[in-house]
Amino acid sequence: MKTEKKLSSASREPSLLYEGVVEEENRGSRLDAFLASRAELQEYSRSRVQEWIRAGFALVQGEVVGKPNHKVNVGDKVCLSGQLKQTRAQAEEGQLDILHHDKDIVVLVKQPGVTVHPAPGVEQGTLVNFLLHRFPELQGMDEWRPGIVHRLDKDTSGLMVVALQEGARQVLQKDFSQRNVNKVYLALVHGVPPERGEIDAPVGRHPSIKTRMAVTPKGGRNALSHYVRLWADSTGQLSLVAVKIFTGRTHQIRVHMDHIGHPIVGDTVYGKGMQKKWALRHPLAARITRRQMLHASYLQFQHPGTGESMRFFSPPPMDFMRLPLLMRPGCQRVAVVGMPGSGKSYLSGLLAAQGVPVFSADKIVAELYAPGADCWKLLRGRFGDRFILHDSDPVDKQGLFKAMVKEPSLRREVMDMVHPLVEHRLRSFWENCFDQRLAVAEVPLFLEGGWREKQLADLVICVDMPGATRRDLLEGKRGVSEDMAAVLDSWQWSREDKRSASDIVVENSGDPDQMYAKAKDLLRSLQQRRIRQARQLGERFRELCSCRQLPFVRETGGI
Known part of the structure; x- marks a missing residue:
């Protein structure tokens, strides 16, 4: 039995998770510390990275290095692979907020704090695990991302469409890649941005902070976002904005809003200094703000089977709606x-x-x-x-x-x-x-x-x-x-x-x-x-967060 388990484990090929070159700022760093600080690996714990290093999944200059405390040098090419403990995503009972489903698709509201699909180090409790339990027909698709055609960050809430069969997945994936899908987000941001704006700024890996994305004129991929300010509090500390994205870059809205000086409230990666100052000023609001206040509120696409125009709206969850009440001028x-x-x-x-x-x-x-x-x-x-x-x-x-x-x-x-x-x-x-x-x-x-x-x-x-x-x-x-x-x-x-x-x-x-x-x-x-x-204020804010008030929804005909 032990031999069978060992062979079974060895038969699963590890996946390449990171490949890069050590820069001057990381001269002399420990191998595990260097890898754990990479943006591609930020969702994995340092102990998990150490486990993979000891298992022989780390290469430095093409040679296997099995010691986490190995010191890297400038110019070293470093690679790390990871191995999932399972052969495919497993069905798991969990809560799903389903708005629509038929034989081709399911439209749902992803809750904040839920990762979309399994990855090394995150193999349970994901949206895919819950979907497999509710829709067994997904088992015949991709091992780890069955039916997934677009993603939301773990701490971003809101609407997603998932394909229930391969033909529907291919059609939807093409529509997303060709920008035939209308996605509108609601966000609470620091400060008061101009009433309306276009952010046309390429997004790529941050040049010095590898755990972040950034607006990068050289080497970034084109990224376009439009926003409209819907409301601002009387103290100028908080605003509600609707954002329509025309591209789907990693952390695009978070990077773009930070780029114009109005990062999303609760985002500890982008606008960290502003978030820290705000948390000290509003401790009660900060206690309920354990994620970035970003919600995918509106989704419009063509049904992959019938061609019908499908439109869905989801109001933000309670933590989002309560924040302006806690942020209103307390005095x-x-x-x-x-x-x-x-x-x-x-x-x-x-x-x-x-x-x-x-x-x-x-x-x-x-x-x-x-x-x-x-x-x-x-x-x-x-x-x-x-x-x-x-x-x-x-x-x-x-x-x-x-x-x-x-x-x-x-x-x-x-x-x-x-x-x-x-x-x-x-x-x-x-x-x-x-x-x-x-x-x-x-x-x-x-x-x-x-x-x-x-x-x-x-x-x-x-x-x-x-x-x-x-x-x-x-x-x-x-x-x-x-x-x-x-x-x-x-x-x-x-x-x-x-x-x-x-x-x-x-x-x-x-x-x-x-x-x-x-x-x-x-x-x-x-x-x-x-x-x-x-x-x-509560009544006003609920009205502002309704579909009737979304500017990009009205411009495209509404629901």
Whole structure:
């Protein structure tokens, strides 16, 4: 029995898996390490490569080398063959998502994480194994790839057509090679690419990183992709694109989108640096993103037997659909405005007491007026000792204010100095609050500065107090005269304009207990808004991922 097994194993010829020449960057590398880093062998473990080396399947300069730790030299020609443990793919029970099948073909949705067909080191759990169990008639075809006429990467999901008999396979294979098949993919990519684009760039082996493909002007094979941007999130971090490929190069979409600076989310091979930075910023989204977010959504071809035009659509799986919800701006950015003395700071303080991060423009200005701070330097350079007597003194705020009242041109000049610095601080504040559900910025001149148009907040809350009550509080608590209050008011929009330009108005009667209750109500209201927005985004995204929205489907007549 042992002799029979040995002979049976020896009777199966190993397949050539890699042939190449050692380059300068690999001088002195171990043979197993060199081979394991080759793109052609990336799906095999290093231990499997070592097993093949010890079995005598590795050649260096035409000689068998059986030691994995053998050191290779520049210019060495290295070959490695692999031997499957089985003589052919074996039937194996597994889940198949079948959309259509007849005597000639089966159309299905491949799940992410499933390899299409067996190969050395991946002999079980493939799509072919499952197909053989469901369709025994495939046993009479190719030993390892029965019925396979096109492939998807292991971690790419979506539509595939498989031939159930040899005649159908030949027809389909010819149609694929002659580009008579319409394939449209949906992808989630980093950043916001232009609305529409054509990527005509040859794809070949990466010149220095052998585990990757790349756009290679010399030696690459022509590759053409068209894409349309369907959606982009408000922060500019994520976009949904539809991609139609006119050629079928290895990793074509992944390479092309990376080439234009917008790699696919979840792709740890292409755009690795961007993916790593994104994962740190969005840990929850990164936990569910264990593959590249690429889905073969639409497939159109002629039936190999009847000639009928066959069209199929598959919406992306759940991990793809959930990602934009997890990626949506996690922080609801709220600006608080109001007339001087209306209670902006009081409301902000109540929210801060509930754990809400709060930004205060007035506090930032005070910091900027401190000795050596940015605004201090600008004022010192522009006006000398007019508002700063000594280098160790802060800005004379009272003297500056009086001068701004008397000289409108000076006021505008100072505002032009201060506002960009406060705006920069506000942007940094929002950036630091990206993982918060809610953050608040109290900025008295938010509306007047045009910051709403700059999208520096998601919504604006106006704290409003009746004029007489507000004037009494200004005079009683702050010692602000009626004339001075009128000056402060004149620098801002009117009370009516602020109310009408705001999303929410919080009425302040001056009663602290009532304001405490209104702060609680406001938090509940803001939470309900976040929930509604999430639901609306989910509905919008499902619509965008429907067949009705695919541009290349509409251009070819739809389903």
